[in-house]
Amino acid sequence: MAVNLHIPSESDIFAVNGVEIGIAEAGIRKAGRRDLTVFRLVEGAQVAGVFTRNRFRAAPVQVCEQHLAAGKGIRALVINTGNANAGTGEPGLQATRRTCDELAGLLGLSPEQILPFSTGVILEPLPVDRLVAALPAAIAGLDAGQWFAAAHSIMTTDTQPKIHSRRIALDGVTVTITGISKGAGMIRPNMATMLGFLATDAAIDGALLAGLTREIADRSFNRITVDGDTSTNDSFIIMATGQSGAPVVASRNDPRFATLQQALTEAALELAQKIVRDAEGATKFMTIRVEQAASPEEALKVAYAIAQSPLVKTAFYASDPNLGRILCAIGYAGIDDLDVGKVSLWLGDTLVASRGERHPDYQEEDGQRVMKEPEIDVRVALGRGEASETVYTCDFSHEYVSINADYRS
Amino acid sequence: MAVNLHIPSESDIFAVNGVEIGIAEAGIRKAGRRDLTVFRLVEGAQVAGVFTRNRFRAAPVQVCEQHLAAGKGIRALVINTGNANAGTGEPGLQATRRTCDELAGLLGLSPEQILPFSTGVILEPLPVDRLVAALPAAIAGLDAGQWFAAAHSIMTTDTQPKIHSRRIALDGVTVTITGISKGAGMIRPNMATMLGFLATDAAIDGALLAGLTREIADRSFNRITVDGDTSTNDSFIIMATGQSGAPVVASRNDPRFATLQQALTEAALELAQKIVRDAEGATKFMTIRVEQAASPEEALKVAYAIAQSPLVKTAFYASDPNLGRILCAIGYAGIDDLDVGKVSLWLGDTLVASRGERHPDYQEEDGQRVMKEPEIDVRVALGRGEASETVYTCDFSHEYVSINADYRS
Numbered sequence: 141m142a143v144n145l146h147i148p149s150e151s152d153i154f155a156v157n158g159v160e161i162g163i164a165e166a167g168i169r170k171a172g173r174r175d176l177t178v179f180r181l182v183e184g185a186q187v188a189g190v191f192t193r194n195r196f197r198a199a200p201v202q203v204c205e206q207h208l209a210a211g212k213g214i215r216a217l218v219i220n221t222g223n224a225n226a227g228t229g230e231p232g233l234q235a236t237r238r239t240c241d242e243l244a245g246l247l248g249l250s251p252e253q254i255l256p257f258s259t260g261v262i263l264e265p266l267p268v269d270r271l272v273a274a275l276p277a278a279i280a281g282l283d284a285g286q287w288f289a290a291a292h293s294i295m296t297t298d299t300q301p302k303i304h305s306r307r308i309a310l311d312g313v314t315v316t317i318t319g320i321s322k323g324a325g326m327i328r329p330n331m332a333t334m335l336g337f338l339a340t341d342a343a344i345d346g347a348l349l350a351g352l353t354r355e356i357a358d359r360s361f362n363r364i365t366v367d368g369d370t371s372t373n374d375s376f377i378i379m380a381t382g383q384s385g386a387p388v389v390a391s392r393n394d395p396r397f398a399t400l401q402q403a404l405t406e407a408a409l410e411l412a413q414k415i416v417r418d419a420e421g422a423t424k425f426m427t428i429r430v431e432q433a434a435s436p437e438e439a440l441k442v443a444y445a446i447a448q449s450p451l452v453k454t455a456f457y458a459s460d461p462n463l464g465r466i467l468c469a470i471g472y473a474g475i476d477d478l479d480v481g482k483v484s485l486w487l488g489d490t491l492v493a494s495r496g497e498r499h500p501d502y503q504e505e506d507g508q509r510v511m512k513e514p515e516i517d518v519r520v521a522l523g524r525g526e527a528s529e530t531v532y533t534c535d536f537s538h539e540y541v542s543i544n545a546d547y548r549s
Numbered sequence: 550m551a552v553n554l555h556i557p558s559e560s561d562i563f564a565v566n567g568v569e570i571g572i573a574e575a576g577i578r579k580a581g582r583r584d585l586t587v588f589r590l591v592e593g594a595q596v597a598g599v600f601t602r603n604r605f606r607a608a609p610v611q612v613c614e615q616h617l618a619a620g621k622g623i624r625a626l627v628i629n630t631g632n633a634n635a636g637t638g639e640p641g642l643q644a645t646r647r648t649c650d651e652l653a654g655l656l657g658l659s660p661e662q663i664l665p666f667s668t669g670v671i672l673e674p675l676p677v678d679r680l681v682a683a684l685p686a687a688i689a690g691l692d693a694g695q696w697f698a699a700a701h702s703i704m705t706t707d708t709q710p711k712i713h714s715r716r717i718a719l720d721g722v723t724v725t726i727t728g729i730s731k732g733a734g735m736i737r738p739n740m741a742t743m744l745g746f747l748a749t750d751a752a753i754d755g756a757l758l759a760g761l762t763r764e765i766a767d768r769s770f771n772r773i774t775v776d777g778d779t780s781t782n783d784s785f786i787i788m789a790t791g792q793s794g795a796p797v798v799a800s801r802n803d804p805r806f807a808t809l810q811q812a813l814t815e816a817a818l819e820l821a822q823k824i825v826r827d828a829e830g831a832t833k834f835m836t837i838r839v840e841q842a843a844s845p846e847e848a849l850k851v852a853y854a855i856a857q858s859p860l861v862k863t864a865f866y867a868s869d870p871n872l873g874r875i876l877c878a879i880g881y882a883g884i885d886d887l888d889v890g891k892v893s894l895w896l897g898d899t900l901v902a903s904r905g906e907r908h909p910d911y912q913e914e915d916g917q918r919v920m921k922e923p924e925i926d927v928r929v930a931l932g933r934g935e936a937s938e939t940v941y942t943c944d945f946s947h948e949y950v951s952i953n954a955d956y957r958s
Contacts, residue, residue, distance in 0.1 A: 195887040196880030196905070227876045229890075229906030262873020263907050372877050450859070450945075451953055458954035464671020467636045468781050471605030478604040481638075496605070497638030498672050536859075541947050544860055545867030 142300045143425040143514050143534065145417040153287050153305040154316045157341040158182035158381025161286035163293045166274035168267055169222030169260060174293040176271060178278040179217035179337070180247065185381045186346040187214035188353035189255065190361075192374035198226035199236040199266075200256040201373060207240070210252040217377065218243050219257040219335065220271055221296050221322075226372035227263040235268035242272045246279055257335055259296055259322065259373050291320040294335055297543055298324045302414040308403045310396050313386035315342040317403055321361075321411035324420045324543075336361055336376040336411050342400055343382030345390045352401060353378045360408035364416050364532045365447050378404065416532045421539030424456050425515050431528040432521045438475055439529035442520060445473035453536030456516065461507030463492050470520060482523030488516065551709050552834040552923050552943065554826040562696050562714040563725045566750040567591035567790025570695035572702045575683035577676055578631030578669060583702040585680060587687040588626035588746070589656065594790045595755040596623035597762035598664065599770075601783035607635035608645040608675075609665040610782060616649070619661040626786065627652050628666040628744065629680055630705050630731075635781035636672040644677035651681045655688055666744055668705055668731065668782050700729040703744055706952055707733045711823040717812045719805050722795035724751045726812055730770075730820040733829045733952075745770055745785040745820050751809055752791030754799045761810060762787045769817035773825050773941045774856045787813065825941045830948030833865050834924050840937040841930045847884055848938035851929060854882035862945030865925065870916030872901050879929060891932030897925065 159181060166176040181187070189208055191201045207214065218239060225232045240254040258266065291301035305318040323334030344352070357376050382388065389397050417425055428447050433439035446452055449469040455462040466485060471478070480496035488510035491499050510516060568590060575585040590596070598617055600610045616623065627648060634641045649663040667675065700710035714727040732743030753761070766785050791797065798805050826834055837856050842848035855861055858878040864871040875894060880887070889905035897919035900908050919925060 194877060194880035195884065196876050196889050224873070227873050227902065227906055229904065232906070261871070262877060263902070264873075265907075372873075372880060450949070454950055454953035457950065460954065462670070464633070464636050464673075464781075467605050468603060468671060471603035471781060475604065480605050493636065493672070495638065497636050497641070498674075536950065538947050538950050540859075541863055541866065541945065541950060544863035545869065 142418040143422050145300050145414055147300060148303065148305065150288060153303060154307060154318055155284040155287065156316050156318050156339040156381060157383035158185055159339045159379065160282040160284050161290045162278040162280065162282040163286060163289050164274040164277035164281065166220060166271045168220050168271060173222070174289070175221045176274050176278050177219040177290050177293045178243065178275070178282065180282055181215050181379055182381050182383060183213070183215065185214065185379055186344055186349045187255070187377060187379050188346070188350040189375060189377045190354055190357040192372060194372050196227060196372045198224050198258060198373040199228060199232035200225055200258045201375060202233065203236045203240065204255045204257070204375065207252045207255055212250055212252045214255055215249050215253040216243060216247055217255045217257065217337070219294055221259050221294060223258060223260040223264060223266045224262045224373050225258040225266040228265060232266060235266040238268055239271055243275055246275055255377065257373070257375055259294070259335055262372060287318055287320060294320065294322040296322065296324070297420055298322050298418055300418050302411055302418065304407050304410045304414070306403065306407060308399060310342060310386045310399060313384055315340060315384045315386055315400070317407045319407055319411050321415055323415040324418055334361060334374050334415055336408065337379070338377070338404065338407055338411070339379040339381065340404065341381045341384035342386055343384070343388040344380045344400065345388060348390065348392070349378060349380055352404070356405050356408045359405055360412040363530065364412050365444060413532055416534050419534040420543040421537040422534035423514070423537055424535040426456060426518060426533050426535070427516070427530060428518045428533060429528065429530045430520045430522065432523050432525060433527040433529070434525040436527045436529050438524070439527050440531070441475065442470055442473040442522065443529055443531040445469040446518065446520070447531050447533035450536055456511065456535040457537045459508070459511040461487065461504060461511050463487065463507060466518065467493060479523065484521040484523070486519040487511070551827040552831050554709050554823055556709060557712060557714065559697060562712060563716060563727055564693040564696065565725050565727050565748040565790060566792035567594055568748045568788065569691040569693050570699045571687040571689065571691040572695060572698050573683040573686035573690070575629065575680045577629050577680060582631070583698070584630045585683050585687050586628040586699050586702045587652065587684070587691065589691055590624050590788055591790050591792060592622070592624065594623065594788055595753055595758045596664070596786060596788050597755070597759040598784060598786045599763055599766040601781060603781050605636060605781045607633050607667060607782040608637055608641035609634055609667045610784060611642065612645045612649065613664045613666070613784065616661045616664055621659055621661045623664055624658050624662040625652060625656055626664045626666065626746070628703055630668050630703060632667060632669040632673060632675045633671045633782050634667040634675040637674060641675060644675040647677055648680055652684055655684055664786065666782070666784055668703070668744055671781060696727055696729065703729065703731040705731065705733070706829055707731050707827055709827050711820055711827065713816050713819045713823070715812065715816060717808060719751060719795045719808060722793055724749060724793045724795055724809070726816045728816055728820050730824055732824040733827055743770060743783050743824055745817065746788070747786070747813065747816055747820070748788040748790065749813065750790045750793035751795055752793070752797040753789045753809065754797060757799065757801070758787060758789055761813070765814050765817045768814055769821040772939060773821050774853060822941055825943050828943040829952040830946040831943035832923070832946055833944040835865060835927060835942050835944070836925070836939060837927045837942060838937065838939045839929045839931065841932050841934060842936040842938070843934040845936045845938050847933070848936050849940070850884065851879055851882040851931065852938055852940040854878040855927065855929070856940050856942035859945055865920065865944040866946045868917065868920040870896065870913060870920050872896065872916060875927065876902060888932065893930040895928040896920070
């Protein structure tokens with residue numbers, strides 16, 4: 141029941157020069173499921189990543205950070221579903237290191253050139269023997285045309301694959317950007333139970349890419365919330381292979397930087413929004429925009445208070461314009477000196493409340509009409525300053541409870 | 550489907566000397582429902598209150614604070630259900646003031662001696678004409694034996710009345726403590742969509758009672774959460790009529806202070822826990838205790854992160870010991886320098902995780918056994934210090950979604 145989640149056709153997905161993908165069945169949690177994905181990158185590719193801020197960082201997240209810091213040039217990624225390898229202590233780290241060692245041996249790389257990722261159940265040992273045994277099959281299938289298959293193989297409770305591809309011209313050279321993501325619950329900024337992998341054949345300086353990756357995460361995957369839970373495994377990776385033939389973008393002053401930045405940001409936002417559209421049990425997609433805040437932090441506080449309120453989310457599920465629940469969330473968002481007499485609230489184009497109270501012209505039918513749409517814009521003006529922020533979320537349904545009550549069974 | 554919510558028999562509820570209660574049908578939202586409650590207090594009663602910290606404070610909350618500050622001696626309370634009179638601006642304040650004026654006229658008091666309370670839907674005008682028209686009927690029924698009826702008449706989405714009564718000896722004099730509360734959703738500390746009224750015939754100095762009321766709120770109504778929403782109308786009131794014959798407790802050094810403090814705190818905690826037990830859709834009652842924290846604030850952060858995680862709450866609903874979700878919540882609670890290697894987790898008496906990972910002796914059957922109980926203790930040790938805090942919450946069920954998606958219809 142994903143909300144307006146566009147699944148492109150195979151022909152709309154462009155391979156990225158310098159990226160090959162192989163997939164296999166490792167039987168991590170269930171047999172007969174393609175649960176292991178390997179990315180191989182051409183030599184010289186630049187890779188940057190952003191990881192969860194949860195203090196319980198999964199073993200693969202810890203190893204990713206070490207390997208990125210080692211600076212030996214990332215040449216492969218390995219991703220398993222079915223087990224998060226989180227809360228698994230030293231044995232979990234050993235399992236991840238063994239995965240990297242084995243893959244490095246098979247590909248003729250050093251272990252520090254591998255980035256590992258896991259997603260699935262927390263607090264259970266990773267069946268690393270089964271994972272390692274399936275690596276040769278994944279490698280045997282390495283091929284540039286496997287993006288769609290990869291979007292499928294990294295899914296957990298996702299109902300739909302999440303994939304996006306585009307081409308841009310960079311000074312007359314065609315550059316490809318293709319990415320996949322996964323995630324449906326335990327979704328909140330910094331980051332979500334999500335994995336996002338974005339590749340381009342553009343060439344970009346490594347240090348510049350690292351900063352850009354962080355900025356892009358903040359404007360995409362860090363602006364979505366489903367249930368307010370930040371997972372142990374969230375990872376977002378940008379890979380730039382440099383194989384398009386376009387010259388290296390080496391500084392922010394390079395006129396091509398802005399073009400590339402915008403295209404990568406749009407692609408990441410698209411992949412992030414797909415996670416919300418396919419969120420567990422979602423029937424509505426909501427864009428929450430908070431304007432006239434004194435600071436971006438303040439705007440985000442209010443946006444998240446609204447986006448994460450179970451009462452607001454169930455009202456959207458019911459298409460019930462019970463909009464006092466939104467005012468209530470604004471009121472407890474944590475702005476101590478908020479003057480509620482300056483607050484306005486719009487639902488779509490309808491002005492619901494102004495000066496902190498119901499607007500005299502507001503008719504419940506108008507609210508009802510907007511609430512019945514599958515895509516709803518909520519806009520709040522705080523009357524405090526110039527900052528504004530936008531957050532994306534979904535409603536809260538019976539289906540969410542069913543999925544999360546039954547996930548492991 | 551309330552969880553182990555004890556409803557005492559009529560004979561276990563003691564009237565409080567100096568308190569009379571009258572109830573009427575005002576037709577605020579629906580006809581044929583007893584939705585208006587008036588408390589009349591004897592002259593000389595001391596009254597103190599604690600109110601929501603939501604910036605959208607309902608009109609009655611604003612008026613309560615003004616009237617308590619006026620210092621003329623509170624002599625009556627008036628409570629309506631069906632409409633919260635919140636987000637209603639100046640007309641809402643006028644409606645509340647008119648309610649107080651009319652009741653004051655009928656009882657021969659000044660308006661500043663009245664405390665008004667409203668609970669129900671936000672952002673809709675209070676039908677004050679209907680409310681005022683029913684005041685004479687409520688007054689005509691004033692009687693000391695109406696506590697049970699009052700517990701019923703202040704209910705909204707509550708499925709059960711919440712009432713508690715006890716007697717203690719204060720230096721040989723019998724003192725009565727009786728209270729009622731309401732609330733089932735939009736429940737979170739500071740405070741909940743809750744109303745709590747606690748009365749005693751003990752005599753206590755007014756300033757002392759004001760401080761004590763705040764402390765008691767912090768140890769009872771401010772330690773419960775259902776869905777993380779803090780409402781616009783939360784109010785907790787303690788009334789001390791001084792009619793028991795026991796001498797006035799005038800200082801903290803008075804040996805009777807500790808006895809009274811403990812009895813009032815226990816009564817308030819009982820009323821607060823009843824709200825969680827009757828929480829919308831609850832099937833489990835959970836006590837979350839966080840120990841070895843560096844500060845009480847830190848312990849509360851972790852306890853609330855666990856108590857408010859939809860993933861944790863749905864796992865409890867499913868009796869699924871998916872305990873990695875608890876570790877995950879600890880990890881994102883906001884303690885930046887948390888050493889996860891020092892974290893332990895118990896479910897009931899079962900040690901689930903130690904040193905941040907699954908304990909080697911932990912068996913899933915043991916977790917499953919505890920999870921199936923209707924009352925579950927979760928205990929976390931952070932290994933950082935001496936502070937500990939306890940929070941009470943419930944699980945998250947299909948029924949919660951149904952209730953909140955259908956509330957207004």
